């Protein structure tokens with residue numbers, strides 16, 4: 398297995414100069430170096446990207462077998478959708494809703510939707526089990542597998558939680574920058590935890606190594622790379638339950654369809670899931686907004702440069718989104734189906750956390766990032782137009798974690 402190539406964000410200008418200065422040859426035989434429009438865009442507006450054709454792009458619908466499986470899980474119920482009228486007034490739209498994943502299946506983040514389905518599919522060779530007991534029956538107890546993952550916190554906790562429920566051993570690798578509470582959350586699921594002074598990409602490499610050295614290890618990673626696609630695709634399919642619930646909840650309160658859905662992004666698997674859900678529908682096609690930390694804006698940089706790009710990551714309170722490389726199989730979905738992308742400072746997200754906590758909403762930094770992202774995305778008429786936002790619009794903020802997952806410090 399190979400990891401994606403790394404490019405330094407600090408050398409972005411140098412890369413722009415090399416990749417974007419194109420040589421024009423003229424009839425008289427002379428050459429001229431010219432700067433295409435994209436260069437100015439990247440140099441002066443690197444925190445914003447938009448693609449006007451994304452809403453018209455269409456793809457196949459994900460399998461609906463995942464809904465049956467999730468509904469069979471103990472503690473499964475729809476997570477709340479919370480209306481925020483003061484935010485709607487602030488943003489100048491009709492209604493704003495926040496999908497609150499702070500207590501999904503008794504964990505503090507949405508990630509278990511993907512991990513549970515991927516573990517279920519991996520242990521049953523992709524036969525779409527309808528319950529966890531069916532998964533448990535498929536395990537060879539003479540030669541039980543070990544589940545392995547790298548994580549910024551939430552995914553690893555979810556994988557460890559599934560391993561514990563199925564009586565399996567679990568190894569989780571954690572990079573730097575993850576809160577003590579998030580690490581303790583993983584340990585409390587009885588996983589063997591390795592905390593590295595390394596980046597997320599390096600933690601993924603270490604998880605690959607553990608898998609290779611293990612006699613019956615299964616790497617359950619929430620990103621794809623060359624030769625590793627089935628498990629991440631099952632994770633993406635698993636996340637679909639969240640959007641299906643949102644649609645039904647909006648219909649129940651006469652607010653369907655939304656015009657804009659804001660998504661917190663790390664490697665972009667969740668973004669892929671949201672795009673696949675909405676771009677496979679015939680009755681609505683909301684704008685999809687990708688929201689990333691400025692210090693880990695690999696999807697924004699990839700969208701802007703038009704090629705899958707890794708960045709050197711920094712430190713951020715949005716630790717679940719602190720990833721340097723977009724998931725390779727998700728990248729084509731980002732490029733075709735994402736309407737706009739923004740990147741945020743921690744300060745912008747802290748403001749959003751303050752607002753949400755004052756309104757009594759339990760959001761961790763990745764959860765609050767979508768409010769900060771929408772604030773940034775709707776702050777000019779041009780951006781509002783690009784996203785199709787009008788005074789009668791409905792906006793959905795996907796708040797993917799609660800404070801128990803990652804207390805901002």
Ligand SMILES: Cc1ncc(COP(=O)(O)O)c(C=O)c1O
Nearest residue numbers: 551663664665666667717797798
């Ligand atoms: C709470 C939370 N939100 C958003 C994300 C981003 O998901 P993805 O890495 O698929 O882009 C993560 C990733 O771990 C997360 O933990």
